[in-house]
Amino acid sequence: MPDVIDQMVTAINAQDVNGVVRCYQARATVVGPELQAEGHEQIRSYHLHMWEAFPGARMTIWEHVTEGDTVAIEGVYTGTHEGPFLSPWGEVIAPTSRAISIRFCWMFTLEGGVIVSQRLYHDQMEIYSQLGVRFTSVR
Secondary structure, rough: OHHHHHHHHHHHHHHHHHHOOOOOEEEEEEEOOOEEHHHHHHHHHHHHHHHHHOOEEEEEEEEEEOOEEEEEEEEEEEEEEOOOOOOOOOOOOOOOOEEEEEEEEEEEEEEOEEEEEEEEEEEEHHHHHOOOOOOOOOO
């Protein structure tokens, strides 16, 4: 795994936001099912929000693939929902004390040894069902 990705995962697991941000170019972008972050401040805000909602959460990497400047990692994010969690529809999900185990795949583009773009892939229903969120049908 490239050093910068290893450093990022280590910083995420240590909840070291400055260590995470150092892995990204100043104008880097992160896009996922529930976010679009541009630049250090928005990337910082995303990680701080996740750590507030899931303090002590950890990433475990199962696999990584590197092809030129493109890196993919696959793994699981585990933790306990102990803080407010903002849903994509704008509602705050109050702490549930429920454990989560979310499978993910993250794709990175590197340039000059830092991350310039990242795409996050995971099943949002996996998160919300583990938190006990109930959805109603809309007609």
